[in-house]
Amino acid sequence: MRTIEALPAQSAAPGEVKRPIAWARWLPAIGAGAVLAYLVLVPLLLMLVSSLRPGGFPLDPGWTFANYATVYGAAGFPRLVGTTIAFAIGSTALALALGIALAWLIERTDLPLRGTIRALVILPMATPPILLAIGWAMLLSPRTGFFNLLIRDVFGLAQSPFNVFSLGGMIFVEGLSLVPTTFLFLSPAFRNMDPSLEEAAITSGAGIGMLLRRILLPMLWPSILAAGAFLLIVCLVVFDIPGTLGMPARIFVLSTQIYYLAVDSPTGVPLYGQVSALAAFFLCILFVLGWAYHRLTRQAQRYRTITGKGFRPRLMRLGGWRWVAFAGVSAYFLLAVVAPLAILFWTSLMPYQTRVTWAALDLVTLDNHIDFFANRRVLEAAGNSLTVALVAATAVALISVVLAWLVVRAKIPGARLLDGLAFAPVAMPGVMLGVALVYVYLTLDLGFAVYGTIWIIAIAYVTHYVSFGTRLANGVMVQLHPELEEAGAASGASTVRVLRRITLPLIWPAVVAIWIWVVAHALRELSTALMLQGRGNVVVPTLLWDYWSGGEPNRAAAVGVWLVVALVIFLSLWQAVARSRLERSS
Amino acid sequence: MLTVSGLVKRYDTRRADAFAVRAVSFDVAQGEFFTLLGPSGCGKTTTLRSVAGLETPDSGEIAIDGVSVFSSAKGTVVPVAKRDIAMVFQSYAIWPHMTVRENVAFPLEAMGVNGAEAKRRIESALSIVGLTAFADRPAPMLSGGQQQRVALARAIVKQAKVLLLDEPLSNLDAKLREQMRVELRDLQRRIGTTAIYVTHDQDEALSLSDRIAVMKDGAIVELDTPQALYLRPRTTFTARFVGQADLLPCTVVERGADRLALDTPLGPLHSTVFPPGLDGTLALLVRPEHIEFRDGEAAFGRNMLGGVVQRVLFSGRLVEYVVQVGAAALRVQATSRSLKAEGDRVTLHLPPERCVVVAGDADS
């Protein structure tokens, strides 16, 4: 028998012995809570304070509701809300329709080349929304858009048939850009559905229609609803596409309006008070949606039918429709990847914006690409982007894993609150988070500069991506059978040794996946960086934005091409890791 | 070797009646194979995990080899890693990122045993479970039975005082389960360790254990040797749980020193097995395999009954009959040596030493 440890208060009265344990139990919760409160609650609180200050700054004197009155009393307010909601619902509906079709075709039918197509979904994921928007602006702009000019020539029209700088154009591009996300959400649900449930329905005499109506849709419904709620949140807060396509036509949604008030306001001074008042309203809506999403995913979990029996899903025979479906899927890839990237690539090779013609081939030049690698400002942006992405990814992976362990496994008191706090930033628009952090670092004096440096951007990304990181880490931790860790303790290993030798090695693939995911997303995130832009912290997406909005589309295109290259590399890595994890767990 | 007394555990402290375990006490002797048997949800796992230290009970005392590892009165809670126990989990909990050898080596690594001593112990543990040839396989590339053996090897390599096993055979298929049952018993005898075994399968419990504690709703209802529990249960719950049982309501007509005369739906019967106190509702237990057929229309003597075969269920080795006796139906199990047919008139003998009076309601 080896050493036995009693609690320190062994000789004390029985009533007193438990108190030190109870205290110690709260310590991890307090530690993790403090980090999250600093990242999430402090910005939100300062934003709320600023909305109640006449000058719009948290440290300004006095209190007022004037900001709320101005924002909600403005003549344009109902239209702003209407446009935002129309944009969000339209884009969500389009993304859901295309995403469901794609997931079903790839996972449950005999679509030709299913495996290849599944791997290719990575391409639209690697295309940042802003590049998609710029590409489509080049394809469908009323004056110079490639498709518009083509259709005019072919049909002899006097007017361009399409205008991408419109609500419809925004919805079209946003919907396209969210299809990969929808697919990623729904394909596991399609794939993991136990085929015996379908077979039971068929042997009960159900036809295809009844199978779809009574079995498949009800079973998939929670997953579809959860995906829908998530997409709606994303569409309500997104900036890139409405910023690129809507602002030139003065069509504003929430996030672009915030940007406009903070950066581009007619008075020339940032109207922070109004920004905060506007943000407060939408935050309420978004938190309700976020809560709904949380509930829906819990429900979706309940329906999850992973039996671990290594079944092969039943594939539906499409028959003559096989090639029709294939053509449809190809059309999606053409619209979401090939066409916008091709025009981007073309533009990057041109000295100025030109029509795509044989004659224009004489103008081909590598100047924009050479400039990308020679320009100091570009190199600085690339360096900043990489630094921010790597630092944020490392911090997010670390925080997510520790939080998931505390919440899922250690079941510390207050676990649910911590989890909610970590998830909350998903409902904060990037522009809003940016503004809130401006308040924090202009208000708090930490003794060193954060505002205007790349570190303020890194902090913003950590806050934002912890919400995604913890979802992934929680999922993996839930799947890790607790007996694996308990067997370690029963073998005589200390908690630290169990974490180091058992828990960490087993969840390592998830850590890597979170890391790569955050790197890939931080590299393309625009809105927060734009709000936090100072002199010394330009990153690649903000550079891209500056070139584009500053009337240098060719340089913007070259930056975009290299951004896509970097993202494809990172996302391929991610897929490789994900695949190795799948193989290992099977 | 192991003493558990007054163990209480509630997971849901908001509900006053939600006890997972209420006042469980038992002693286990050195080298004994002790089993906790009961239906699912009766608190077996909670009890075992409390001994391991994976759950902290609300109150009670647990001592391993005379050393207190948990005491609510003194506030002692020895962490799992410091208790002299080894555990085999229901899911096996084989670490998938390690080989068989690394899995088995882990407890030694944690205890700081290394070098030749560690090597010797690993090899011996692997050879005891017959996995020497698989030592360098990645753990996930093993069959269920082999994973089970890795889990066992990992537990015995620690040479702990007490071996805890939580339904270790429940994930195996029927054939393998029976084979592993024999191996498990042999292994425990050979290494002489004290074992606490949790199961809901009465066959497993009866064939493996030195003593069995039958649990119900978080409490031990009976604790005895397998033979005693099977042949002389004291409650209707145990009578039903450890085997097939027909229970009949009965009342005592006359009480002798070692013999009771009973009134039952089958008519008057005699019993020689009954509890000392005869209060409350009583039931008569007759196991189907203890009922004998008597040839011919023998004279009606003591514990002899006449009836008609209602149903025959032939399963090869054994034949099960349902015999109508007056208003009651009785299950009878016999070998296939001589067969009866439906409608046959038969005479049954219920040996008084196998007519067991138990406490409880026959119909509940």
Ligand SMILES: Nc1ncnc2c1ncn2[C@@H]1O[C@H](COP(=O)(O)OP(=O)(O)O)[C@@H](O)[C@H]1O
């Ligand atoms: N972690 C837990 N949280 C809440 N209730 C639990 C937990 N574990 C077990 N229980 C409850 O305690 C009771 C006893 O459970 P358990 O000891 O696992 O039973 P057994 O192993 O005999 O099937 C059951 O009613 C079960 O629902």
Ligand SMILES: [Mg+2]
């Ligand atoms: Mg159990």
